[in-house]
Amino acid sequence: MEFTIQREDLLKELQRLQGVVEKKNTIPILSNTYLAAVKDDLELVATDLELGIRTSARAKVSKDGAITLSSKKLFEIVRLLPEDQVSFKLEDNHWVQILCARSRFRMVGLPKDEFPPLPAYDFGKAIPLELKTFRNMVSRVLFASTADDARYPLQGVLAILNKSHLTLVATDGHRLACVSGKVARKEAERELRVIVPRKTLSEISRIDWGDSEELLFGVHENRVFFKSGGLMLASATVEGVFPTFEKVxxxxxxxxxxxxxxxxxxxxxxxxxxxxxxxxxxxxxxxxxxxxxxxxxxxxxxxxxxxxxxxxxxxxxxxxxxxxxxxxxxxxxxxxxxxxxxxxxxxxxxxxxxxxxxxxxxxxxxxxx
Structure with a gap:
């Protein structure tokens, strides 16, 4: 693997991944970012097994290949580099040479094959949402969810999509926030009802989506998917029964x-x-x-x-x-x-x-x- 990329472009994508990266180090590979250079693109992936993000950036690829590197250290290095081109070259035994202006680094990674793949989804079946409106709705309910492990269904936000009408509900048992409106740009064929983890929605609120105006939303089995441009999130849903909020x-x-x-x-x-x-x-x-x-x-x-x-x-x-x-x-x-x-x-x-x-x-x- 060998490629060159603008430092600004690489930093932007690494920032998008930081909230997902596993910080407890229970499984070493989850502390890494997966980097794959193919043709004119660099693909970057991070996951904690519950939530995964895939993004990409334009790069000048001399040799295709893939490796995983420490997310934290790679981000810290790129953040402090001067604004210039950054070159990556994969060497023997999973070592990677990183060059930028007068700076030179060598990092050891883990094999690409050890990195868990993200689940696949056909976004041709997804429902397009107005991104700005959706993020605004999330900000009005997310704080009412709970981090209490004993009340697992309340750790997420209930999302109900009925045709083009979306309702989001969150509660911690002491207060409840409910927001609803016509946010879908296409009617769903059937009602979708799913509990989305608070971390997933927190990342959607945190990430810089650039000029994107539309967010694709889909559900398959026990997974929920979001995509806009070259950025995709795949998340496990929260299992359990959400309280009957209408009675409250x-x-x-x-x-x-x-x-x-x-x-x-x-x-x-x-x-x-x-x-x-x-x-x-x-x-x-x-x-x-x-x-x-x-x-x-x-x-x-x-x-x-x-x-x-x-x-x-x-x-x-x-x-x-x-x-x-x-x-x-x-x-x-x-x-x-x-x-x-x-x-x-x-x-x-x-x-x-x-x-x-x-x-x-x-x-x-x-x-x-």
Missing amino acids: IPKENDKLLELGVGQFTDAVRRVSLLSNERSRAVKLSLQPGKLEIFSSNPEMGEAREMVEVGYRGGELEIGFNARYLLDFLGAVGEEKFTLHLKDEQTQGMLTPLLTGEIEYRYIVMPMRI
């Missing part, structure tokens, strides 16, 4: 409160500074024309702030986890939102004031204070 969405919350995102965010942040560090509880006291936000901590003190609101309903006191409120406020992407309440024992619902083409609902369980 309140239907009779008749106390409606319109609030400015910026003003309410600042107030909650200030008041929560003296909340219990474990529960992060804040109390909302609602009266005609005003809302008081209150927190207390026996070891630190208490804080309260008054916010003027256009509310004409009855009095109500209800407690929420401040972090859960702030998560929604950071993701809503609007200037105003509506808080839907019923009583101190019923879950509250938060929605953007202007829904547009995307419907976003965020449900939070109340706390006793």
